[in-house]
Ligand code: FES
């Protein structure tokens with residue numbers, strides 16, 4: 025082998041061989057952690073309705089081992105897995121009319137955690153009576169909604185209203201609940217939604233075309249911070265059209281984007297909505313779940329993707345069950361985020377202007393966590409009781425041919441005008457807002473007058 029002279033070359037491996045630190049505040053969500061306390065102020069989906077039956081199912085959420093089950097009266101229970109008697113797993117419990125019975129010594133618990141029976145003990149003993157009065161199995165409230173089961177794992181005196189997003193009621197949409205597991209920390213998965221540039225590279229170039237063709241085009245990126253709603257828009261020129269695609273995060277973990285397959289920039293589209301309505305939920309520090317509805321219909325993705333594989337491709341660009349070699353050939357989101365390791369070394373990142381969305385939302389979460397430590401409760405998505413939360417994740421494709429001006433500046437201004445118009449209609453009633461946005465977009469396209477932009 026040829027001898028090489030390395031003395032005048034710079035290799036810096038040795039100088040960089042120690043692993044940078046992780047951002048503990050953001051990444052750790054187990055009970056007792058500041059981040060875990062923050063997340064325990066919100067409703068989160070914890071399972072699919074279809075996964076719940078009279079056979080108890082073990083789940084782990086925010087580092088807590090839980091069991092979810094259906095009583096024979098069809099009431100859902102979500103309780104700590106360990107029986108408070110001698111900690112046998114309630115995953116082996118038997119469900120009944122009134123709750124779940126531990127397999128070991130037959131104690132019976134209601135869905136609210138009340139100890140109803142301790143059959144091996146003398147029912148008249150003071151000890152048994154006192155225990156029933158004073159102690160309960162840890163249990164959490166649940167709400168089943170449209171195929172997802174939500175729970176609130178925080179202190180009961182702080183329980184918020186279950187939020188009502190406009191995305192819950194888009195006319196004509198067919199929804200399919202799905203669950204995708206990731207072997208990495210929740211922040212890694214959440215970051216991708218505030219990273220509109222990765223769609224051009226990961227989903228449009230590195231792995232070929234994973235979504236529609238226009239994704240490969242790198243557009244003009246802008247970020248918007250509105251209370252706890254964060255938006256990243258990517259505005260692309262596709263021939264005579266301008267395509268505005270908007271990714272959305274509402275803290276702490278509600279996410280939407282544009283369509284995965286229905287929009288490619290070549291056909292006009294007016295306020296098409298997200299391919300998914302999704303939450304990223306920590307399982308523990310090394311795992312998380314995307315629990316979501318995939319949305320199909322005229323303003324969602326094509327109905328032929330309404331199956332398990334379709335949901336996986338909408339979620340990650342690829343199906344999940346593949347060999348390592350297949351994943352190397354065509355990595356999707358799962359490979360990009362899991363490849364960083366269970367918890368990425370945040371302090372070793374070099375964040376750039378296109379990572380601004382990530383910087384601003386992480387900064388805000390850190391701030392909210394610290395405020396909560398000082399006793400200030402974090403804001404909910406709904407500003408007032410009963411309010412429908414307006415969302416802005418979408419695709420709009422307008423026919424606006426090039427003009428005799430700098431096109432990148434021009435498409436950026438169109439992107440901004442579309443966002444501004446959406447925001448201005450935020451207070452409109454849910455029944456009217458989408459129609460008005462669509463009307464305004466059509467008007468904007470037809471007028472050809474963009475000099476105010
Ligand atoms: S361990 Fe559950 S009843 Fe004894």
Ligand SMILES: [Fe+2]
Pocket residue numbers: 216222223226227340341357
């Ligand atoms: Fe992605």
